[in-house]
Amino acid sequence: MNQSVEISVALIFKRIGFDWLGPCRNDILFIQRDKEPFYKYFELPGGKINSNENPLDALKRELSEELGFNVSDYSDTELYNTSKPIGVRFFNKITHHYQGLSVAINIFILSIPREYKIFSPEGRTCKFMNPLSNPNKFIESTYRIYRLFEIPTQLFISSDQYNFFSILDSKNNINAIRIRKNSHVTKKYSPNVQKTIEFIKRQDDIYHKQFLPHVHGRKLIIIDDSDTYDSLNFEDKKYIGGLHYNSSQLLKLNKKKLWERESNLQYISASCHNRQEINIANDLNLDFIIVSPVLIDKSDRPKLGWNGFSQLVSEAHMPVLALGGISNTDEDYVRAIESGGHGIAGITKFWNKF
Template identity: 25%
Template sequence: MTIKVTRVAAGILIKPDGQFLLASRPAGKPYAGYWEFPGGKLEQGENALAALKRELHEELGIEVVQATPWLCQRFDYPHARVELYFYRVTQWRGEIHSHEGQDFAWQQVGALNVSPILPANGPILRGLSLSEVLLFSTAGQIEEADLLRQMAAHWQRRSAWLVLREPQLDTESYRQLCEKIAALSRPHGGKLIAHGVDWCALQDLPVDGVHLSSRQLLTAQQRPRGFDWVGASTHNQIELEQAMRLGLDYTVLGHVCATASHPDQAPLGWTQFEALLSLGWACPCFAIGGQRLADLPRAQSLGAHGVALLSGAWE
């Protein structure tokens, strides 16, 4: 039996200070009283962005000025199978008003004060806590003291996440470097993620998660246990699909642009990057390969969560 899929566009309205808007479902609808991101169903022949703009105007009385695609969440409720296209809305015109009798609440990541949350929206809240900037260390290309100095400076500026990619180090040297980086002050948060290591043997490392190489990703039978965050490097649709099957928290996709670390491999290019993201994925994806902070708006306009920086982080 073919199950009808209800397609929905949802908007995550985000203020400059990071607060985002949740709305309660009005009486008379399934899950009345539950909190969700505002939006509504796509009409016949309507694309997700057009539906989002129409719904937010009808529900909230605002005009969307800036919205970028983000995640696609598929969820089976007892009454329906839904496919939700989430957009991050960072600019709008007009004051928010309740046009359908719903309540609104501005919320902060990690400090929700409303409940219950609509089930399909739960994973989205986790994705919002990811930094938009993912840093990869230099695999021994700069001195340890310089790496520590620059990482301290990064964490003084923003809540960047560091993937510690140092394959030239033995297990004990890697552990010692992890401990030194973990001891750095993180006034804005930020995370330290182990990369390409035997996570079963190193679960006592002072890290917040683990990042899988594409080879580790394809051979993994389940999500690594014992880590709050698990991500992976991907290059194509097959690897992205595997990351979804394992229930990972994020992916990096590339390399997007030409890079000195892969001189003999043709880059994906922005067109192919956008095509792969348009297939719809449930976890945030970072653009990697030849990226700079200046590329962040372009990457996000194509559906990326943010950018992953290699050499661009340490210049």
């Protein structure tokens, strides 16, 4: 039986004349582990929440023990431009599954002045780094936390009728697209993916570079087929932001069969319709899932409604997008957020907006 623990961690950056720009543009403070597991690996500062603590209080205690931060130095309402040295803001919560251990991670963003004194009372090594370009070893949940910053809040899903090329005049309004693979047009799938990449490469530098891996203002292309990805050349693979599994594929997955990323900023997602599928996605540490059908009945399953969606979201250990009769409107987006979701996804009603 798996053990479980809840922790709080912090993405700590120095305020140097600008605000928080994301973990790739602000070097983040890491501390080196001095015990097993992951001995000598670097991790985000923080630690276990005690039974009498809330996540923020636990974080303050841990940072005092690990980094010498003064508990009275915190502003609990501002991240920067704060009257106190340490600004803090809650960011997100996920659960990461290691072998035999499930770790619920409360993630905070902290800002400190450039001159703020940092020392480890425990004698551990502390460094400001970017793990995406640094050769040191980092615990695996680090990269999953970094990927949280560009999980889409609005995901366009292509169909035979609606796709990237049907709305070229509105291309700047689409930040994330999943190129869906339909069983009856499998031969066209790889050429369609290649066609999309070639179109993006022909655009101006500002536009096409937004599809390349980074953690600030990125545009995403998610595809449904790993063979298609493997067929791409090295440069074209950089434009693929991740891989999506349908629910039938998900039921056959385990960690050994899971797609191996070539970049730590590539996402893995899946479609889910029930608790069984969500539990599989949880065990695989997927980056996000799409739950459907929310507002429309399908031939093989009734609609969930927002209450049913909310119940399934509560079972998920990652961000969740709502799909099924969803419109690309503020109203549906707000309902998804109020139901615990991260955002919305759509096909016909999304593309019809254009």
